Amino acid sequence: MTPGISAQEYHERRAALAESMTEGSIAVLHAASLQYKSGAVFHPYRQESNFLYLTGWNEENSVAVIEKTGPNVGDYYLRMFVQPKDPREEQWSGYRNGVQAAEDVFNADEAHPFSSLESMLPRILESATLIYTDAQALKSSTDNWLHKWFSGRDSKVSQTPLYPVMNKLRAIKSPAEVANMRKAGQISGRAITEAMKRPWTKEKDLHAFLDYQFIINGCDGPAYIPVIAGGDRGNCIHYTVNNSTFNENEFILIDAGGEYGTYITDVSRTWPASGKFSPAQRDLYEAVLKVQRTSVSLCRADANMSLDDIHGVTVRGLVNELRKIGFNVDMGSISQLFPHHVGHYIGLDVHDCPGFSRREKLQRGHCITIEPGVYVPDDEKWPSHFRGMGVRIEDSVCVDDQAPYILSTEAVKEVSDIEALRS
Ligand code: GLY
Ligand code: MN
Ligand code: MN
Numbered sequence: 001m002t003p004g005i006s007a008q009e010y011h012e013r014r015a016a017l018a019e020s021m022t023e024g025s026i027a028v029l030h031a032a033s034l035q036y037k038s039g040a041v042f043h044p045y046r047q048e049s050n051f052l053y054l055t056g057w058n059e060e061n062s063v064a065v066i067e068k069t070g071p072n073v074g075d076y077y078l079r080m081f082v083q084p085k086d087p088r089e090e091q092w093s094g095y096r097n098g099v100q101a102a103e104d105v106f107n108a109d110e111a112h113p114f115s116s117l118e119s120m121l122p123r124i125l126e127s128a129t130l131i132y133t134d135a136q137a138l139k140s141s142t143d144n145w146l147h148k149w150f151s152g153r154d155s156k157v158s159q160t161p162l163y164p165v166m167n168k169l170r171a172i173k174s175p176a177e178v179a180n181m182r183k184a185g186q187i188s189g190r191a192i193t194e195a196m197k198r199p200w201t202k203e204k205d206l207h208a209f210l211d212y213q214f215i216i217n218g219c220d221g222p223a224y225i226p227v228i229a230g231g232d233r234g235n236c237i238h239y240t241v242n243n244s245t246f247n248e249n250e251f252i253l254i255d256a257g258g259e260y261g262t263y264i265t266d267v268s269r270t271w272p273a274s275g276k277f278s279p280a281q282r283d284l285y286e287a288v289l290k291v292q293r294t295s296v297s298l299c300r301a302d303a304n305m306s307l308d309d310i311h312g313v314t315v316r317g318l319v320n321e322l323r324k325i326g327f328n329v330d331m332g333s334i335s336q337l338f339p340h341h342v343g344h345y346i347g348l349d350v351h352d353c354p355g356f357s358r359r360e361k362l363q364r365g366h367c368i369t370i371e372p373g374v375y376v377p378d379d380e381k382w383p384s385h386f387r388g389m390g391v392r393i394e395d396s397v398c399v400d401d402q403a404p405y406i407l408s409t410e411a412v413k414e415v416s417d418i419e420a421l422r423s
Contacts, residue, residue, distance in 0.1 A: 003261040004176045018068045018076035024129035031062035049348045050166045061114045080108040081117045132162040167353040172365035180263035187217045188258045189410030197421045203228040203242040219258030226256030234390030235375040246273040267408045268394030275422030280385040287321035292393045295370045299397045299404035307358035311342040326383045343369040366399040
């Protein structure tokens with residue numbers, strides 16, 4: 001079961017999908033497969049995001065078929081093909097919902113055992129005018145019948161990718177989705193502030209502390225492998241080995257967030273390992289913070305800006321602020337210090353709605369990150385006292401009409417607040 005998201009909301013999502021499909025068309029979704037780390041050692045199961053969004057169903061070996069049955073909202077028919085109950089299998093691999101629950105609890109109009117797929121699905125699909133699916137891209141394509149059906153000669157019905165339609169629906173979050181992300185943000189923000197109160201010597205210990213805090217305070221677990229970096233390791237954007245030690249005179253940079261009900265939060269903070277900013281640390285940190293605050297303030301519909309527009313404001317802001325503290329940097333060279341985008345959409349996935357344009361004007365319900373960073377290489381073209389420093393400040397933000405709703409506000413970021421935590 002997925003906390004906060006009601007059966008009614010799942011129905012509304014399917015109705016919205018059907019509404020945006022063409023007449024007589026069908027959408028086909030395949031559940032994710034269990035992924036293996038090595039040999040028989042498996043990762044925790046994670047449902048494919050669009051499948052989860054439309055059904056709430058959290059098991060593998062399942063297919064959902066949504067047929068548009070008429071022109072009105074709610075005119076759709078949901079068929080599910082799922083793993084049947086099987087005591088012997090369940091003794092080894094965990095409990096299953098079963099076919100009956102797909103109808104009774106998940107509100108499929110019809111549910112069948114997964115083994116019926118091959119005999120039942122072709123007839124259903126061949127009656128369609130168009131099939132929306134991403135099944136061609138299934139990873140386990142070699143033995144996947146659905147993949148073969150869609151990529152083989154058997155398929156006479158025209159197909160179109162489903163994900164662009166799903167992205168449009170998923171980009172705008174419902175109040176229940178925002179509430180889940182707020183909960184993830186609040187728990188994660190508090191955990192990060194707790195971490196700032198203590199001295200740390202090992203990256204690994206801080207990593208474990210954050211994971212533990214996320215979980216004991218109600219998150220399902222970490223949303224992604226965090227970056228826990230001391231000193232110039234913070235300049236590696238995807239530093240995740242987290243196995244070194246902190247120096248008192250260096251920054252700690254963390255990028256870590258928890259997940260609640262499969263909704264994530266994405267937060268980065270940077271603070272001095274000593275608890276007190278040196279003059280150079282303060283100058284660089286304040287420059288990034290000032291720009292971050294301005295960019296967060298633009299996350300509102302009445303600013304009429306896209307993520308790309310906010311990126312432009314961020315880049316110009318960083319050039320201005322960095323020049324004030326002695327960097328010889330301009331619009332041509334700023335990417336050497338700030339090499340990534342200011343933000344991305346968030347939701348079920350950390351990088352949510354993959355492929356959804358960052359040129360879309362932000363509207364109420366869009367949820368995004370704002371994460372400017374400055375990473376100063378050990379290069380003599382930059383002022384010596386900043387070399388090797390990396391600073392990123394990232395909040396998860398929900399766009400509202402006239403103001404941003406900051407989902408991760410419990411993670412402190414003002415210099416005076418950070419210093420007060422250790423004094
Ligand atoms: N934590 C991944 C990112 O900030 O995009
Ligand atoms: Mn992040
Ligand atoms: Mn991010």
